[in-house]
Amino acid sequence: MTSVLYDAPGPRAKRRNIILSVVFFVLLALLVWWIYKTMDDKGQLEWALWEPFTESEAWTTYLLPGLANTLKAAALSMVIALPLGAIFGIARLSDHRWVRIPAGAVVEFFRAIPVLLLMLFANQFYSSYTDVSTEDRPLYAVVTGLVLYNASVLAEIVKAGILSLPKGQTEAAQAIGLRKGQTMTSVLLPQAVTAMLPAIVSQLVVIVKDTALGGVMIGFTELLNSRGTLAAFYATVIPSFIVVAAIYIVLNFILTSFAGWLEQRLRRSKRSTGAVLGAEKVEDLNAAEIGGSYGTGQSA
Amino acid sequence: MFDFLEGYDVLGAFWTTVQLTVLSAIGSLIWGTVLAAMRVSPVPLMRGFGTAYVNIVRNIPLTVIIVFASLGLADIFRVTLGAADDFEALSFRLSILGFVAYTAAFVCEAIRSGINTVPVGQAEAARAIGLSFSQILWFIVLPQAFRSVIGPLANVLIALTKNTTVAASIGVAEAALLMKEMIENEAQVVLIGVVFAFGFVVLTLPTGLFFGWLSKRLAVKR
Numbered sequence: 001m002t003s004v005l006y007d008a009p010g011p012r013a014k015r016r017n018i019i020l021s022v023v024f025f026v027l028l029a030l031l032v033w034w035i036y037k038t039m040d041d042k043g044q045l046e047w048a049l050w051e052p053f054t055e056s057e058a059w060t061t062y063l064l065p066g067l068a069n070t071l072k073a074a075a076l077s078m079v080i081a082l083p084l085g086a087i088f089g090i091a092r093l094s095d096h097r098w099v100r101i102p103a104g105a106v107v108e109f110f111r112a113i114p115v116l117l118l119m120l121f122a123n124q125f126y127s128s129y130t131d132v133s134t135e136d137r138p139l140y141a142v143v144t145g146l147v148l149y150n151a152s153v154l155a156e157i158v159k160a161g162i163l164s165l166p167k168g169q170t171e172a173a174q175a176i177g178l179r180k181g182q183t184m185t186s187v188l189l190p191q192a193v194t195a196m197l198p199a200i201v202s203q204l205v206v207i208v209k210d211t212a213l214g215g216v217m218i219g220f221t222e223l224l225n226s227r228g229t230l231a232a233f234y235a236t237v238i239p240s241f242i243v244v245a246a247i248y249i250v251l252n253f254i255l256t257s258f259a260g261w262l263e264q265r266l267r268r269s270k271r272s273t274g275a276v277l278g279a280e281k282v283e284d285l286n287a288a289e290i291g292g293s294y295g296t297g298q299s300a
Numbered sequence: 301m302f303d304f305l306e307g308y309d310v311l312g313a314f315w316t317t318v319q320l321t322v323l324s325a326i327g328s329l330i331w332g333t334v335l336a337a338m339r340v341s342p343v344p345l346m347r348g349f350g351t352a353y354v355n356i357v358r359n360i361p362l363t364v365i366i367v368f369a370s371l372g373l374a375d376i377f378r379v380t381l382g383a384a385d386d387f388e389a390l391s392f393r394l395s396i397l398g399f400v401a402y403t404a405a406f407v408c409e410a411i412r413s414g415i416n417t418v419p420v421g422q423a424e425a426a427r428a429i430g431l432s433f434s435q436i437l438w439f440i441v442l443p444q445a446f447r448s449v450i451g452p453l454a455n456v457l458i459a460l461t462k463n464t465t466v467a468a469s470i471g472v473a474e475a476a477l478l479m480k481e482m483i484e485n486e487a488q489v490v491l492i493g494v495v496f497a498f499g500f501v502v503l504t505l506p507t508g509l510f511f512g513w514l515s516k517r518l519a520v521k522r
Contacts (some may be wrong), residue, residue, distance in 0.1 A: 004415065004423040004441055006433065013342070020343045028349065042376050068370045112504045113497045114462035116476050121493040124483040205359070212361035216469040217480065224364055238376055241368050245360050252359035262474075 039238060049236040053243055058230060066215075066226025067247060072209045073139060073214070073222065077146035082200070084147065085154025090184060094158050103155075108153040116213050119145030123218045138221070142214035146207055153206075157199045161192035164276075195276050197262035205252045212248075223247065303481040304486045305495070313478040315498050320392070320464040320474060321503075324399035325457055331400055332407025339412050350408065357405040362398070362466050370470040389474070395467035400461065406456045414449035419522075426444060447518045454511030458504045475499060 039045050052058040091103035110118070123141035126132045132140050165188055171247060173183040215225030223244055231240040266276045339350035358363075360431050373379040374394055381397065383389035401416045418441050465476035479496045 003340065004418045004420050005340055005437065007427065017343050020341075021345045024343065024346055024349070028345075038377050044376060068341060097332065108505075109501065111464075112501045114465040114476065114500060115498055116468065117466040117479060117493070117500065118478065118479050120483065121489070124489050125493075128487075128489050156430045209359075209361035209363075211362035213469075216363055216367060217476075224361065227503070238372055239371055241364070245364055245368075248361060248364065249356055253355065256359070299514065 040238065044238045049234070050240050052234045052236060053228075053239065058234065059074050062226040062233075063223070063231035063243070063247070066221060066223040069139070069220065070208065070211045073142045073146065073211045073220070074204065076206050077150060078204060080143070081147045081151040081154055084151035086158050086189070088151065088155035089158025089162070090189075092155060093162060095180075107152040107155045110148045111156075113149070115145050115149045115210050116217060119147050119214055119218060121145075138214060138218050141218055142211060142220050142222075145212055145214070149210075150203060150207055153203060154200065157203070158192060159197050161196035161199075162188050164195055165191055194266060195294040197266065198259045201255060201259035201262060205255050208252060208255070209248070301399050302491070302495075304482075304488045308478060308482055310475075310499075311477065311494065314503075316392075316474040317461070317464050318503070319474070320396060320399065320467060321457075323459045324396050324403060324460055324464070327393045327400035328403035328407050328460070329453075329457075331404035333411060335404055335408035336411035336415070339408060340415055341397055343478065349522070351497060354405045354408055354498065356411075357402060360402075362402050362463055365402050366395055366398040366470055369394040373397070387471075391467070391470050391472045395464075395470060398420075399463065399467075403456060403460050403463070406459070410449045410452040410456055411445065413510065414445035414451065417448045417520075418444045431508050437489055444520050448522050450511055450515035450518060454508060454515065458507055460508065462500065489520065 006013070036045075043049075088103050088107055091099050092102045092107065094103070122144035123137060126137050126140055126144075127134075144159050144193055169191065170183060173187040178187065211220070211222050212224040214220035215222040219225065219228075226239050227244045230238055234240075263276055334351050335353060338346040339354070341347060341350075357382055371390065374390060379394075380390060381393040381395075383393055422444070423436055424441055426440045431439070464474060468477035468480065472479070475496055479492060482492050486492060
């Protein structure tokens with residue numbers, strides 16, 4: 001067990017580790033005790049506040065419909081944003097300057113703006129200039145905001161995915177006489193999408209989390225919004241937060257684990273070129289990378 | 301053309317956004333470094349706590365955390381941060397607490413990945429010439445680690461700048477809340493959108509460019 005920071009512990013280090021463990025355990029126990037004590041004093045631990053979650057009514061009336069809306073908005077956003085992102089990602093790699101530069105500007109612009117502003121704007125825009133019905137408007141606004149932002153993030157993922165492919169793929173395609181469009185659609189894009197899959201799945205986590213913005217700010221009845229209605233009906237604040245947070249954690253943890261599993265699998269697979277755009281790569285694709293310094297070749 | 305701006309304190313709202321960003325950035329850098337130290341420490345209990353914290357907090361929407369800070373922490377746990385009577389100051393401070401709790405998880409991961417980029421051989425060589433643990437940490441590992449995480453940390457900072465808009469959900473008078481108010485009252489939906497979008501481009505683009513330049517300049521060539 002050697003790491004860059006510490007060696008296998010000797011007798012002194014072992015003693016020190018034990019002391020540290022005990023001190024840390026005491027601190028942690030104090031924190032837990034404080035939380036327990038406060039909740040007990042405020043009556044938040046009473047069974048009556050937790051009971052609703054053991055009955056089906058709280059779930060069928062509030063939580064499940066909210067969760068369904070969360071998933072609906074997230075899925076819609078992903079399905080619309082993916083092709084848009086692919087188009088803009090390819091456009092950013094175009095040989096023509098008049099395609100490359102506007103596409104780059106659009107992508108950078110929408111990535112620099114908070115999703116919440118996009119949602120607020122879309123909501124008001126639909127209400128002023130279109131005849132989308134009032135009950136559909138929050139969903140439309142949430143999806144619009146999420147699509148604009150995530151399409152531009154996905155465009156960067158697609159761009160990085162294509163650039164991560166070995167150069168020989170393009171050269172081989174050219175050697176057998178494929179045109180530029182054919183090279184892109186039949187050789188590069190299919191491989192890039194495979195390489196990008198883990199990054200795309202982990203982008204879903206970001207989308208799921210961002211749907212909660214619509215719940216608070218524009219009245220979209222997703223999970224967090226339903227929590228408010230539920231808490232008002234059953235007068236249960238802390239338990240409702242804990243249950244809702246747990247749902248988000250489980251949902252997103254499944255997505256994260258799936259992305260990790262997919263990445264492992266793609267790295268092992270014999271048919272891939274070895275270029276896999278890992279889940280953690282997504283965070284690196286940001287404004288700090290303007291000018292795109294992505295190397296070609298294998299990104300291990 | 302821009303006379304709809306009269307009567308609204310747009311600059312003041314953006315100033316609140318900047319304050320939120322800077323204070324939360326400082327707080328999350330400190331808490332994130334502590335978390336990263338826990339995650340790489342030789343004590344299993346601390347490592348477990350660090351891992352659990354990061355995995356739990358990263359998967360909760362920031363909006364849930366901020367709303368909880370207002371409804372749960374303030375009302376039930378009486379965490380008032382010395383501003384029990386002043387509702388505005390209370391929301392401001394609670395939202396910073398929420399941003400720090402959330403952003404620290406990402407800072408922690410960035411710093412941890414930075415420590416991982418330092419080859420083990422460096423520490424082995426340092427031990428071989430008789431440097432102590434703290435000397436290895438201060439002179440060998442951290443200088444290389446911090447230089448390699450400037451880029452990722454800049455991304456966290458930019459994300460934080462955009463995330464501060466979530467504070468609007470508990471009534472902090474920053475840019476997003478003002479924009480919501482303005483587009484509801486004025487007819488100029490598109491122009492107002494452009495003004496606020498421009499504000500955020502001004503805040504985030506230079507940050508990205510500066511740190512991108514800095515991280516390339518300071519990168520450890522291996």
